[in-house]
Amino acid sequence: MAHSIHVTVNGQPRTGDVEPRTLLVEFLREDLGLTGTHVGCDTSQCGACVVHLNGTAVKACTLFAVQADGQEVTTIEGLAQNGQMHPLQEGFKEEHGLQCGFCTPGMVMAAADLLESNPSPSEDEIRHALEGNYCRCTGYHNIVRAVQYAAEKMQEREPQPA
Amino acid sequence: MAQQIGQPVKRVEDKRFLTGKGNYTDDIVLPGQTYAHFVRSDYAHARINSIDTSMAEEAPGVIAIFTGQDLLDDGIQSIPTGWAIGDDMNEPPHYPLAVDKARYVGDAVAVVIAESKADAADAAEQIMVDYEMLDAVVDAREALNDDAPLVHDDSGTNLVFDWNLGEKDATDAAIEGAHHVTRYEFVNQRVIPNAIEPRSANGQWDAARDELTLYTSSQNPHLIRLLLCAFVWPDLPEHKVRIISPDVGGGFGSKIFHYPEEVVCAWATKQLERPVKWTAERSESFVSDAHGRDHHSVAEMGFDEDGHIVGLRVQTHANLGAYLMTFAPAVPTYLYGTLLAGQYKTPTIHVNVKGVFSNTVPVDAYRGAGRPEATYLVERTIELASKEMGVDPAELRRKNFIQPDEFPYQTPVALQYDSGNYEGALDKALEMIGYDDFRQQQKEAKQNGKLLGIGFSCYIEACGIAPSQVVGALGARAGLYESGAVRVHPTGKVEVFTGSHSHGQGHETTFAQVVSDHLGVPLEHVEIVHGDTDRVPFGMGTYGSRSISVGGSAIVKALDKVKDKARKIAAHKLEAAEEDLEFSDGEFRVKGTDRSVGFGDIALTAYVPHDYPEDVEPGLEDTAFYDPANFTYPFGTHICTVEIDEETGHVKLLRYVAIDDVGNIINPMIVEGQIHGGVAQGVGQALLEGAVYDEMGQPLTGSYMDYTMPRADDLPMIEVGHQVTPCPHNPLGVKGAGEAGTIAATACVVNAVIDALWDRGVRDIRMPLTPERVWRALHTGGDGALREAEPAA
Numbered sequence: 001m002a003h004s005i006h007v008t009v010n011g012q013p014r015t016g017d018v019e020p021r022t023l024l025v026e027f028l029r030e031d032l033g034l035t036g037t038h039v040g041c042d043t044s045q046c047g048a049c050v051v052h053l054n055g056t057a058v059k060a061c062t063l064f065a066v067q068a069d070g071q072e073v074t075t076i077e078g079l080a081q082n083g084q085m086h087p088l089q090e091g092f093k094e095e096h097g098l099q100c101g102f103c104t105p106g107m108v109m110a111a112a113d114l115l116e117s118n119p120s121p122s123e124d125e126i127r128h129a130l131e132g133n134y135c136r137c138t139g140y141h142n143i144v145r146a147v148q149y150a151a152e153k154m155q156e157r158e159p160q161p162a
Numbered sequence: 163m164a165q166q167i168g169q170p171v172k173r174v175e176d177k178r179f180l181t182g183k184g185n186y187t188d189d190i191v192l193p194g195q196t197y198a199h200f201v202r203s204d205y206a207h208a209r210i211n212s213i214d215t216s217m218a219e220e221a222p223g224v225i226a227i228f229t230g231q232d233l234l235d236d237g238i239q240s241i242p243t244g245w246a247i248g249d250d251m252n253e254p255p256h257y258p259l260a261v262d263k264a265r266y267v268g269d270a271v272a273v274v275i276a277e278s279k280a281d282a283a284d285a286a287e288q289i290m291v292d293y294e295m296l297d298a299v300v301d302a303r304e305a306l307n308d309d310a311p312l313v314h315d316d317s318g319t320n321l322v323f324d325w326n327l328g329e330k331d332a333t334d335a336a337i338e339g340a341h342h343v344t345r346y347e348f349v350n351q352r353v354i355p356n357a358i359e360p361r362s363a364n365g366q367w368d369a370a371r372d373e374l375t376l377y378t379s380s381q382n383p384h385l386i387r388l389l390l391c392a393f394v395w396p397d398l399p400e401h402k403v404r405i406i407s408p409d410v411g412g413g414f415g416s417k418i419f420h421y422p423e424e425v426v427c428a429w430a431t432k433q434l435e436r437p438v439k440w441t442a443e444r445s446e447s448f449v450s451d452a453h454g455r456d457h458h459s460v461a462e463m464g465f466d467e468d469g470h471i472v473g474l475r476v477q478t479h480a481n482l483g484a485y486l487m488t489f490a491p492a493v494p495t496y497l498y499g500t501l502l503a504g505q506y507k508t509p510t511i512h513v514n515v516k517g518v519f520s521n522t523v524p525v526d527a528y529r530g531a532g533r534p535e536a537t538y539l540v541e542r543t544i545e546l547a548s549k550e551m552g553v554d555p556a557e558l559r560r561k562n563f564i565q566p567d568e569f570p571y572q573t574p575v576a577l578q579y580d581s582g583n584y585e586g587a588l589d590k591a592l593e594m595i596g597y598d599d600f601r602q603q604q605k606e607a608k609q610n611g612k613l614l615g616i617g618f619s620c621y622i623e624a625c626g627i628a629p630s631q632v633v634g635a636l637g638a639r640a641g642l643y644e645s646g647a648v649r650v651h652p653t654g655k656v657e658v659f660t661g662s663h664s665h666g667q668g669h670e671t672t673f674a675q676v677v678s679d680h681l682g683v684p685l686e687h688v689e690i691v692h693g694d695t696d697r698v699p700f701g702m703g704t705y706g707s708r709s710i711s712v713g714g715s716a717i718v719k720a721l722d723k724v725k726d727k728a729r730k731i732a733a734h735k736l737e738a739a740e741e742d743l744e745f746s747d748g749e750f751r752v753k754g755t756d757r758s759v760g761f762g763d764i765a766l767t768a769y770v771p772h773d774y775p776e777d778v779e780p781g782l783e784d785t786a787f788y789d790p791a792n793f794t795y796p797f798g799t800h801i802c803t804v805e806i807d808e809e810t811g812h813v814k815l816l817r818y819v820a821i822d823d824v825g826n827i828i829n830p831m832i833v834e835g836q837i838h839g840g841v842a843q844g845v846g847q848a849l850l851e852g853a854v855y856d857e858m859g860q861p862l863t864g865s866y867m868d869y870t871m872p873r874a875d876d877l878p879m880i881e882v883g884h885q886v887t888p889c890p891h892n893p894l895g896v897k898g899a900g901e902a903g904t905i906a907a908t909a910c911v912v913n914a915v916i917d918a919l920w921d922r923g924v925r926d927i928r929m930p931l932t933p934e935r936v937w938r939a940l941h942t943g944g945d946g947a948l949r950e951a952e953p954a955a
Contacts, residue, residue: 021280038411039360040360042444043866043867076182085181093173093176093177096832099668099835100666101175101180102359103358103411105179123879124875131874131875134866137666137835139838140838140873
């Protein structure tokens with residue numbers, strides 16, 4: 001039996017009729033056509049599907065769509081603001097933090113959550129925070145540098161408290 | 163205009179990936195889309211007595227169910243392998259859906275096509291396959307026993323080929339007469355490539371035009387078209403087939419091959435006249451993507467009194483799984499045996515390789531393909547030899563290196579190395595790691611009860627696959643050239659069509675840099691088109707680190723043709739002789755004058771030929787094919803240091819230094835990224851990864867819950883340095899960089915661990931070097947105990 005859900009996705013109110021078993025990632029990709037969020041595994045281990053639920057990183061393959069009813073979801077498509085790339089998106093480009101691009105949306109969303117809670121993480125903290133996301137291309141070297149780049153940019157741009 | 167070649171130009175493809183606008187095969191939903199779900203064997207080996215689809219046919223949303231017999235009845239043939247080893251290779255059929263027997267866990271026996279993925283999956287559970295379980299064989303050596311179950315009954319044997327390379331008698335004599343022989347038994351375990359994008363295919367039949375479009379996550383769409391039309395489905399005309407490989411999320415070899423699911427999606431859409439899509443679930447990928455490696459080898463390296471290598475004798479059993487995939491026979495032979503000289507002057511080598519069927523997932527090329535196996539064997543052996551003989555491992559290598567003035571160098575195993583400076587790379591790596599200081603630290607650490615180790619890997623690879631005549635003589639059933647086409651538009655904008663395929667390598671940037679420099683046009687005026695057989699004239703795809711050296715060379719040839727024509731037009735416009743013109747910065751100039759005409763003007767003139775040379779056709783585009791003269795030979799030295807936790811057996815990678823000579827570098831940022839990622843995969847095989855089967859042929863590593871790949875906190879920063887010895891036989895002087903890291907890293911890491919544990923009596927630990935295995939080696943001698951090698955046959 002289908003359930004009607006109302007989810008704010010990237011700031012826009014969206015509705016859908018979903019089966020109880022429909023995963024959040026299926027709702028995003030198939031019902032809303034937001035194919036930037038990827039599916040790389042079936043055991044919640046690769047992290048390609050990471051989105052933000054009410055500002056916190058979650059694996060969208062681990063939630064049912066109905067669990068997002070009434071909540072706010074941000075996907076990779078909603079990360080840039082007013083046509084301006086997020087510092088992490090800039091950082092991944094500047095530091096060559098992506099190759100095939102498949103893990104990238106999840107990696108960026110996971111890193112965004114890290115920088116929200118820890119604006120100047122150490123290399124170890126970055127590596128630890130991203131251990132839920134597999135990348136098979138980069139060896140993580142440039143991903144770490146991309147996150148460091150973004151952290152610096154965000155620090156520069158944030159008005160420092162007086 | 164600033165030169166682009168050699169610059170770390172940021173990638174033009176990044177924007178779409180970073181904003182969620184990539185276009186991977188599974189992202190594509192076509193009008194009237196249907197979804198396929200494959201029914202796969204749960205048994206490693208079973209006769210299929212019957213398949214009852216009646217219940218499933220009544221399930222909600224089901225459109226059709228097909229079995230292997232349905233495809234056979236419609237004329238679908240076996241999927242061929244692309245290489246023949248010898249004239250009598252054991253090559254039984256490989257039907258897209260198994261007909262008589264299932265031969266591995268994961269072998270597809272039926273397909274359900276339904277209105278939704280969920281409907282298809284639900285219905286598949288209601289298909290009743292009556293299997294008669296048969297004994298299975300998993301290990302390649304056991305598969306050759308007289309009483310081993312036969313994977314293919316009609317073959318009468320599980321032996322696929324019994325292949326020899328090199329001089330046997332001379333090698334036997336060299337080993338027997340050697341002052342010292344280092345002999346070990348090595349297992350290069352089976353690994354699973356695990357591109358993060360699961361494989362996907364979506365077939366679309368246009369009944370009005372009798373045309374097929376197949377979207378597939380492939381590294382080589384043209385090769386898929388060729389295999390599909392020329393062999394598998396002879397009634398399907400090649401000119402009515404379009405294969406599109408859009409954005410592909412990593413390949414590492416596993417997306418080279420023509421897979422059963424591609425055939426089924428292509429065939430089924432014609433039957434149903436609706437598009438048919440399949441995307442693997444990850445646990446399905448584990449049993450349907452070709453696996454890699456799986457060698458069991460005995461190596462014997464002989465030395466004279468001075469430490470010079472006198473010979474190398476190798477016996478290898480290569481497990482090829484249940485069927486021969488596209489490149490499978492070539493991997494443990496021509497991509498392995500030919501590399502056993504390594505960087506050394508080994509006067510005589512003999513290798514025997516037995517390729518063997520087993521009831522496991524088919525094995526084929528995985529990043530490096532044969533060359534990592536060769537490097538692992540050679541570099542582990544020479545490192546162990548140095549320890550046995552009490553010689554510094556760097557010095558023993560140095561003593562045996564082929565010297566820079568000895569190129570071209572003919573090895574005893576068929577290859578002619580074109581260039582190299584092995585000592586240069588070794589010295590750079592030693593300096594970067596601070597070798598002498600580390601040895602001092604290691605001594606001090608030992609006194610404090612800490613176990614530190616340092617490992618070397620001096621690798622060579624044969625890349626730029628491949629000169630067609632050479633590989634044709636070796637059994638390749640296809641040419642391995644590449645095509646490139648350059649189309650200059652009237653406004654001076656340039657489209658370049660390449661048969662190479664980018665699935666992470668950044669061709670859209672690197673190739674554009676080459677075009678920009680050659681034509682003097684800004685980078686943003688260049689578009690690289692790939693992955694579509696209707697747009698790109700022909701191609702052989704991307705594998706074997708061939709894109710820049712073969713694909714890039716084809717583009718350069720096409721650019722030269724375009725430039726030659728542009729020169730004729732320029733000469734006409736400038737009223738000068740062609741030989742009086744020089745070309746730089748996008749302008750033809752009459753030498754010694756200020757008279758010039760820009761490339762943009764010439765492009766416009768080519769399409770508006772009002773004032774035009776008589777003997778020149780309008781338009782400005784051309785196509786070239788490039789067939790390489792030789793392989794390219796990237797090489798280098800990797801050195802890493804490790805610390806072992808004696809309490810837990812955990813191996814911590816402290817530093818990893820990579821000095822690679824990949825020839826001229828177009829984009830250092832991208833090359834370094836390739837090295838980082840390659841090293842990570844090699845480290846993964848050394849420390850974490852391994853596909854495990856039980857004796858019944860059940861895969862025990864069937865998901866990310868039980869197959870471990872490197873995560874961000876498993877790796878240090880990779881310290882990369884370059885040496886440049888240009889390739890002497892291609893126009894860019896490039897060699898290829900995609901596989902170097904993987905080829906070098908595995909031996910490097912294991913050598914470092916053995917170095918740390920040598921004084922504790924540990925000589926070998928089977929990969930992956932998990933904490934448990936290392937702990938056992940340290941404390942019980944268990945898995946890490948010295949294994950007495952069997953003499954090579």
